[in-house]
Amino acid sequence: MATMSRTRLxxxxxxxxxxxxxxxxxxxxLLTRALPGDPAAYFAGPxxxxxxxxxxxxSMGLDRPLPLQFxxxxxxxxxGDLGTAISTGQPVIHELTTRLPASLxxxxxxxxxxxxxxxxxxxxxxxxxxxxVDHLCRAVVTAGVSxxxxxxxxxxxxVFYYLLGWAPSPMGRLDFLYLSPPKxxxxxxxxxxxxxxxxxxxxxxSQLLLPAITLGLFTLAPIARMTRAAMLQTLESExxxxxxxxxxxxxxxxxxxxxxxxxxxxxxxxxxxxSFALGxxxxxxxxxxxxxxxxxxxxxxxxxxxxxxxxxxxxxxxxFVALNLLIDVIYTLVDPRLNTQE
Amino acid sequence: xxxxxxxxxxxxxxxxxxVRHLLYVMTDNPVTAVAFALFVLIVIAALFxxxxxxxxxxxxDSSSTLQAPSWQHWFGTDHLGRDVFSRVxxxxxxDLMIAVTAxxxxxxxxxxxxxxxxxxxxxxxxxxxxxxxxIMAFPLFVLAxxxxxAAGNTIENIxxxxxxxxxxxxxxxxxxxxAVRRQAGYVQAARLSGNRDWRILAFQIFPxxxxxxxxxxxxxxxxxxxxxxxxxxxxxxxxxxxPEWGIMVAEGANYIVSGQWWLAVFxxxxxxxxxxxFNLLGDGLRDLVDPLRxx
Numbered sequence: 001m002a003t004m005s006r007t008r009l010x011x012x013x014x015x016x017x018x019x020x021x022x023x024x025x026x027x028x029x030l031l032t033r034a035l036p037g038d039p040a041a042y043f044a045g046p047x048x049x050x051x052x053x054x055x056x057x058x059s060m061g062l063d064r065p066l067p068l069q070f071x072x073x074x075x076x077x078x079x080g081d082l083g084t085a086i087s088t089g090q091p092v093i094h095e096l097t098t099r100l101p102a103s104l105x106x107x108x109x110x111x112x113x114x115x116x117x118x119x120x121x122x123x124x125x126x127x128x129x130x131x132x133v134d135h136l137c138r139a140v141v142t143a144g145v146s147x148x149x150x151x152x153x154x155x156x157x158x159v160f161y162y163l164l165g166w167a168p169s170p171m172g173r174l175d176f177l178y179l180s181p182p183k184x185x186x187x188x189x190x191x192x193x194x195x196x197x198x199x200x201x202x203x204x205x206s207q208l209l210l211p212a213i214t215l216g217l218f219t220l221a222p223i224a225r226m227t228r229a230a231m232l233q234t235l236e237s238e239x240x241x242x243x244x245x246x247x248x249x250x251x252x253x254x255x256x257x258x259x260x261x262x263x264x265x266x267x268x269x270x271x272x273x274x275s276f277a278l279g280x281x282x283x284x285x286x287x288x289x290x291x292x293x294x295x296x297x298x299x300x301x302x303x304x305x306x307x308x309x310x311x312x313x314x315x316x317x318x319x320f321v322a323l324n325l326l327i328d329v330i331y332t333l334v335d336p337r338l339n340t341q342e
Numbered sequence: 343x344x345x346x347x348x349x350x351x352x353x354x355x356x357x358x359x360x361v362r363h364l365l366y367v368m369t370d371n372p373v374t375a376v377a378f379a380l381f382v383l384i385v386i387a388a389l390f391x392x393x394x395x396x397x398x399x400x401x402x403d404s405s406s407t408l409q410a411p412s413w414q415h416w417f418g419t420d421h422l423g424r425d426v427f428s429r430v431x432x433x434x435x436x437d438l439m440i441a442v443t444a445x446x447x448x449x450x451x452x453x454x455x456x457x458x459x460x461x462x463x464x465x466x467x468x469x470x471x472x473x474x475x476x477i478m479a480f481p482l483f484v485l486a487x488x489x490x491x492a493a494g495n496t497i498e499n500i501x502x503x504x505x506x507x508x509x510x511x512x513x514x515x516x517x518x519x520x521a522v523r524r525q526a527g528y529v530q531a532a533r534l535s536g537n538r539d540w541r542i543l544a545f546q547i548f549p550x551x552x553x554x555x556x557x558x559x560x561x562x563x564x565x566x567x568x569x570x571x572x573x574x575x576x577x578x579x580x581x582x583x584x585p586e587w588g589i590m591v592a593e594g595a596n597y598i599v600s601g602q603w604w605l606a607v608f609x610x611x612x613x614x615x616x617x618x619x620f621n622l623l624g625d626g627l628r629d630l631v632d633p634l635r636x637x
Contacts, residue, residue, distance in 0.1 A: 019472065019475075020475060020476065020479045023472065023475065023476030023479060024476065024479050024480065026476075027476060027480070027485075028488070031488050031489070031491075031492040032492070142618070142621060142622065142625070143618070145564075145617075145621060146564065146614055146617040146618035146621055147614060148568055148571060148572065148575075148588075148591070148610060148613050148614060148617070149572075150572065150575050150588075150591060150592075150595075150610075151591055151606070151607075151610035151611075151613065151614060154591065154594075154595055154598050154606050154607075154610065155607065155610070157598055157599065158598050158601075158603050158607075161599065162598065162599060162600075162601055162603075169599070170599070274481070275478075275480075275481045275482055276481075276482075276483075278481035278483075278484060279481045279482060279483025279484050279572075280483070280572075282483065282484065282487070282576065283572050283575060283576065286575070286576055287595065297487065298576045298577070301487070301491055301495075301576065301577065301578065302577055306491060306492070309487070309488060309491040310488060310491070310492070312484075312487075312488075313480070313484055313485065313487065313488035313491075316480070316481050316484040317479060317480045317481070317484070317485075320479065320480065320481050321479060
């Protein structure tokens with residue numbers, strides 16, 4: 001493995017994602033077929049008789065053996081067909097793609113926020129063990145993993161919206177005073193900036209701030225904890241002692257040598273952080289009425305719209321696999337040990 | 343905690359050793375002592391909650407709705423005039439029951455699978471490994487949502503879903519812990535004296551792998567409570583008017599924007615405290631069992 005070049009490593013990693021993808025598709029197929037009761041009777045509606053239920057069973061292919069059903073399920077997936085949302089009558093894939101940018105904007109912004117806080121905090125805590133920074137880091141980390149996101153969100157709304165009046169009303173991505181910006185990326189803040197509409201950009205950003213901080217506080221803890229631990233371990237290693245003994249400037253030792261090595265385990269933990277973040281995303285969207293795929297899935301759950309929920313689970317899983325791939329690609333790109341071998 | 347002392351064999355010595363060990367754990371780190379005190383408090387609330395509270399948690403009172411905290415109602419009253427304090431305390435049992443059952447199932451199934459995979463290796467190992475990878479390939483909370491949506495919206499299914507998403511942690515841990523002990527001296531001795539594989543696994547290797555697993559249980563418990571509360575927050579599993587922290591926060595959420603904070607804040611704080619307690623306890627246990635992994 002160590003002798004492989006970067007491109008081959010990345011290609012190998014992409015190949016490794018294939019069995020995972022197959023596993024995901026199988027699980028989501030089983031979830032759609034594990035509906036309580038008879039799916040055909042469910043989709044036929046309450047007014048159906050035995051004949052129309054049978055008709056639907058045949059048209060949905062539910063009378064065929066499970067492996068054949070699986071094949072047609074996979075074929076549908078390749079065509080982008082996730083079924084129809086009962087609540088709105090729209091194809092599920094359409095609903096999900098229109099709402100996905102909102103979720104991505106929220107999660108991306110939240111991760112950015114938590115990295116900006118967590119990385120310096122972890123580094124500071126590691127370079128000054130047992131000082132107030134270290135204790136602060138410890139407190140933040142322990143509190144961070146114990147906070148239910150839906151509770152943090154509500155507490156922030158109470159303080160910043162109700163008491164202080166700084167934040168806008170926690171209702172969606174943009175106040176009704178503004179028109180949504182022309183769609184380029186689907187991220188309102190960025191789209192408004194592209195459109196040179198500073199007022200809308202500010203409006204979108206102020207709506208985004210509280211939910212992003214809520215989600216960010218949750219992901220902050222594991223990143224800070226890992227940064228501190230990895231940094232501590234690296235700073236004790238021999239090459240750092242050598243670098244110090246050779247009289248290299250402190251800044252160079254810390255950032256060029258220590259951080260580049262310490263960042264590797266941090267990047268690895270990002271996978272777990274993403275898993276938590278995507279799950280917590282659902283709760284945060286619910287609290288702030290954020291029109292992303294999470295709140296869509298919750299609405300669908302309430303009205304027992306199973307096709308939408310399963311489409312959402314599949315989308316989230318694919319997103320998670322893609323993010324993990326991205327993490328591994330970044331890992332191979334920043335790994336300093338690979339430089340010496342090429 | 344008891345398993346840490348399970349090595350002691352003589353009956354009269356066991357209690358003394360347990361107390362001495364407990365004292366050592368408590369004095370070693372004051373944070374652990376605080377966590378243990380909170381843990382006892384939570385267990386008391388879970389066991390005796392319904393008899394301790396001043397009001398019936400389900401009794402509505404239309405004459406005193408949405409009252410702020412006072413001496414009469416410590417945590418105020420909700421939109422139906424129910425006493426929030428009574429509801430928060432009584433909810434402890436249900437929240438804890440869901441988390442404990444889920445973690446217990448995950449522990450038993452996960453560690454059995456993991457132990458077999460770690461002991462035999464080969465195909466058993468590969469198949470279990472792939473299975474766990476597939477579970478981990480989903481964002482775990484989202485998978486739990488999907489499972490509950492597919493299997494039906496009941497408390498049992500919340501428990502199963504929480505157990506399934508916790509399974510990989512135990513399976514992986516048991517696999518590593520068993521694999522490193524597979525060729526240990528005492529295992530070979532047991533094998534030479536004619537023990538069968540399952541006997542060695544159950545009575546030699548497994549008890550020795552328990553301490554690190556106990557730490558994992560404690561750390562997982564907080565996470566399991568959070569997950570279960572999150573599921574009921576979005577309307578899965580527990581249905582009103584049952585007192586449960588997640589659903590109470592969800593009900594109180596509507597009143598936050600009009601300033602009635604006590605409806606959501608107190609159940610939220612209780613939830614936080616419970617999770618915090620288990621995390622601290624887990625950290626304290628880990629420092630004891632495995633000081634090298636202290637971060």
